[in-house]
Amino acid sequence: xxxxxxxxxxxxxYKMGKVIVPALRGVTFEVAKGExxxxxxxxxxxxxxxxxxxxxxxxxxxxxxxxxxxxxxxxSDNELAEVRLRKIGFIFQFFNLLPRFTALRNIExxxxxxxxxxxxxxxxxxxxxxxxxxEGRLNxxxxxxxxxxxxxxxxxxxxxxxxxxxxxxxxxxxxDTTTGWEIVQLMKRLNQEQGVTFVIVTHDxxxxxxxxxxxxxxxxxxxxxxxxxxxx
Amino acid sequence: MKRKTIFSxxxxxxxxxxxxxxxxxLGVVIGVMAIIALxxxxxxxxxTVTSQIEQFELDVIMVMPGGAxxxxxxxxxxxxDANNISQIEGVSVATxxxxxxxxxxxxxxxxxxxxxxxxxxxxxxxxxxNRLVFEHGGLPQPVKNDTIVLGYRVAHAKTxxxxxxxxxxxxxxxNVGAWPxxxxxxxFTVAGILAESGGGxxxxxxxxxxxxxxxxEEIYKTDYDIIFVKLADRNLAERVAKDxxxxxxxxxxxxxxxxxxxxxxxxxxTVQIFLAAxxxxxxxxxxxxxxxxxxxxxxxxxxEIGILKAVGAKSRSVLVMFLAEAALIGVVGGxxxxxxxxxxxxxxxxxxSTIRAQPETNPALSLLEGTSLTITPVFSLTxxxxxxxxxxxxxxxxxxxxxxxxxxMNPVQALRxx
Numbered sequence: 001x002x003x004x005x006x007x008x009x010x011x012x013x014y015k016m017g018k019v020i021v022p023a024l025r026g027v028t029f030e031v032a033k034g035e036x037x038x039x040x041x042x043x044x045x046x047x048x049x050x051x052x053x054x055x056x057x058x059x060x061x062x063x064x065x066x067x068x069x070x071x072x073x074x075x076s077d078n079e080l081a082e083v084r085l086r087k088i089g090f091i092f093q094f095f096n097l098l099p100r101f102t103a104l105r106n107i108e109x110x111x112x113x114x115x116x117x118x119x120x121x122x123x124x125x126x127x128x129x130x131x132x133x134x135e136g137r138l139n140x141x142x143x144x145x146x147x148x149x150x151x152x153x154x155x156x157x158x159x160x161x162x163x164x165x166x167x168x169x170x171x172x173x174x175x176d177t178t179t180g181w182e183i184v185q186l187m188k189r190l191n192q193e194q195g196v197t198f199v200i201v202t203h204d205x206x207x208x209x210x211x212x213x214x215x216x217x218x219x220x221x222x223x224x225x226x227x228x229x230x231x232x
Numbered sequence: 233m234k235r236k237t238i239f240s241x242x243x244x245x246x247x248x249x250x251x252x253x254x255x256x257x258l259g260v261v262i263g264v265m266a267i268i269a270l271x272x273x274x275x276x277x278x279x280t281v282t283s284q285i286e287q288f289e290l291d292v293i294m295v296m297p298g299g300a301x302x303x304x305x306x307x308x309x310x311x312x313d314a315n316n317i318s319q320i321e322g323v324s325v326a327t328x329x330x331x332x333x334x335x336x337x338x339x340x341x342x343x344x345x346x347x348x349x350x351x352x353x354x355x356x357x358x359x360x361x362n363r364l365v366f367e368h369g370g371l372p373q374p375v376k377n378d379t380i381v382l383g384y385r386v387a388h389a390k391t392x393x394x395x396x397x398x399x400x401x402x403x404x405x406x407n408v409g410a411w412p413x414x415x416x417x418x419x420f421t422v423a424g425i426l427a428e429s430g431g432g433x434x435x436x437x438x439x440x441x442x443x444x445x446x447x448x449e450e451i452y453k454t455d456y457d458i459i460f461v462k463l464a465d466r467n468l469a470e471r472v473a474k475d476x477x478x479x480x481x482x483x484x485x486x487x488x489x490x491x492x493x494x495x496x497x498x499x500x501x502t503v504q505i506f507l508a509a510x511x512x513x514x515x516x517x518x519x520x521x522x523x524x525x526x527x528x529x530x531x532x533x534x535x536e537i538g539i540l541k542a543v544g545a546k547s548r549s550v551l552v553m554f555l556a557e558a559a560l561i562g563v564v565g566g567x568x569x570x571x572x573x574x575x576x577x578x579x580x581x582x583x584x585s586t587i588r589a590q591p592e593t594n595p596a597l598s599l600l601e602g603t604s605l606t607i608t609p610v611f612s613l614t615x616x617x618x619x620x621x622x623x624x625x626x627x628x629x630x631x632x633x634x635x636x637x638x639x640x641m642n643p644v645q646a647l648r649x650x
Contacts, residue, residue, distance in 0.1 A: 052644050055542075057541070057542055057643045057644050057647075058643075058644045077546075077547065078546050078547070078548070081541065081544055081545065081546040081547070082544070082546070084541075084542065084543065084544040085543070085544025085545075086544070090542050090543065092647075096535070096538075096539045096542070096647070097539075098536055098539060098540075099536075100244055100245060100248045101241075101244065109540070109543060110543045110544055112233055112234065112237040113233055113543065113544050113545050113549060114544070115233065115234060157543065161544075
């Protein structure tokens with residue numbers, strides 16, 4: 001089976017003043033279509049850096065990332081933006097919604113960027129809002145929504161352009177346990193019912209619990225892969 | 233990305249920071265307002281000056297002693313001079329005139345200071361058929377030596393009462409020497425009173441009295457001060473004026489109103505450009521304000537820019553979003569600037585009129601009274617549209633730097649920005 005997402009020997013280092021800090025020291029793995037993968041590791045293990053590189057937001061110093069067989073290192077910045085727009089959805093710990101726009105408008109931003117016509121755009125936004133269970137809150141601004149609701153809007157935004165894969169960075173990190181569990185259930189449900197592929201960077205054992213596979217990251221290196229076959 | 237979406241997003245962002253947006257836009261409003269106000273006052277000034285000059289008869293040239301190069305010798309023009317001028321091709325009449333200041337008229341206990349013109353009535357009427365129109369009386373045929381014709385304002389003294397009526401015998405006291413003055417009195421009979429003829433700065437006949445040329449020659453014993461030249465066609469003015477100057481080796485002034493209009497036009501163009509340049513400075517300051525505020529705004533919205541890039545916005549889309557905000561500031565500022573500019577122009581013009589509206593008391597200068605300038609602003613579509621477009625262009629140009637800064641942000645760093 002051809003991998004949906006493929007990371008080959010990814011290396012990345014940061015400069016902190018004069019000191020060079022290696023964040024990733026050669027990470028290789030694959031994600032198949034329809035998988036629900038958790039990337040587990042302590043803070044500072046390079047999880048977020050890995051996610052940014054997988055999501056075409058950042059470029060590795062060495063190594064290659066393939067999305068649906070396309071080598072991201074061969075693409076221009078504009079083409080990477082196009083990949084983020086159409087192939088990848090992001091979910092963040094702090095939701096990262098645009099504060100001045102309503103839930104609906106936030107969800108419509110990727111559609112607007114993809115030049116989807118107005119009518120289709122409204123329909124699609126309505127669909128994904130229903131999928132995440134937020135039909136009644138579409139005209140509220142982020143400040144008028146609870147953390148769980150904001151994260152649902154963010155998930156809807158990630159889903160709206162039918163991406164190949166959704167990358168989530170600590171999606172439950174800023175939520176209480178109950179709400180966090182609801183979000184985990186929502187993502188797993190989307191994975192099982194809609195076939196959406198997820199790669200989730202997390203500390204949350206609840207996510208590890210339900211993941212198909214768990215990738216352990218430590219000091220920028222892959223420490224192990226655990227097949228879990230997790231279910232809700 | 234669709235233009236509509238970009239602008240509606242920009243609009244929402246601007247609405248969010250009302251005070252900031254309003255103040256930034258105010259800069260553009262003031263700039264556009266200043267350009268429109270000053271330009272329309274300039275146009276108004278042009279219209280006033282042009283209409284004043286156009287009250288001159290465009291087919292008349294005035295020849296006076298004293299040239300551009302030398303003033304030597306020539307004090308007066310002679311009858312030969314007039315005859316020579318009348319030989320020039322395109323000249324239909326050339327009539328000499330005496331112009332004497334310091335004349336006082338007495339009628340009973342009333343008196344009036346004025347300017348006397350000694351004219352050949354027949355020829356002068358040919359030169360100025362529209363000015364020698366009688367309100368009362370007329371010219372006796374043949375003209376008698378003691379005939380006097382009063383200009384409208386001489387006859388209708390400013391106090392309201394009439395200075396004289398037809399048939400009145402009035403005394404004219406004149407200085408027949410230069411210095412020391414030699415005063416002599418002459419008696420005239422009022423034959424006619426002219427209707428009001430209005431402006432025209434050099435040839436207004438409202439404030440003068442006209443007496444026969446022969447009588448003036450007898451009184452003053454000098455040659456002539458001006459030769460009025462009537463042309464067959466007004467378009468000949470420039471050529472004939474040049475011929476006359478050559479005929480007198482540049483020792484005369486040959487004033488043709490059409491040439492004055494042209495020169496005044498050139499000066500007014502310069503004034504207009506100067507005013508526009510000065511008011512453009514206001515707009516440039518507004519542009520710097522936009523750059524300043526947008527740079528701050530880009531900093532504040534760093535995270536937002538990171539989010540937009542993460543969900544798939546290209547650098548170009550981010551650039552266009554911020555430029556759209558700058559453009560909106562320009563458009564709104566420009567549109568508000570139009571009525572503001574019109575308003576300011578009216579306020580300024582009424583202010584200027586108040587300052588200028590003082591009656592002239594010196595009788596010699598009262599000839600110039602028609603020139604008290606009332607400037608009514610003239611709004612031209614060209615200036616209005618140019619000012620607004622300039623406002624938008626300045627806004628976008630100065631918005632370019634911060635917008636580019638936003639577009640070039642690294643998405644990962646922008647997302648981490650707190």
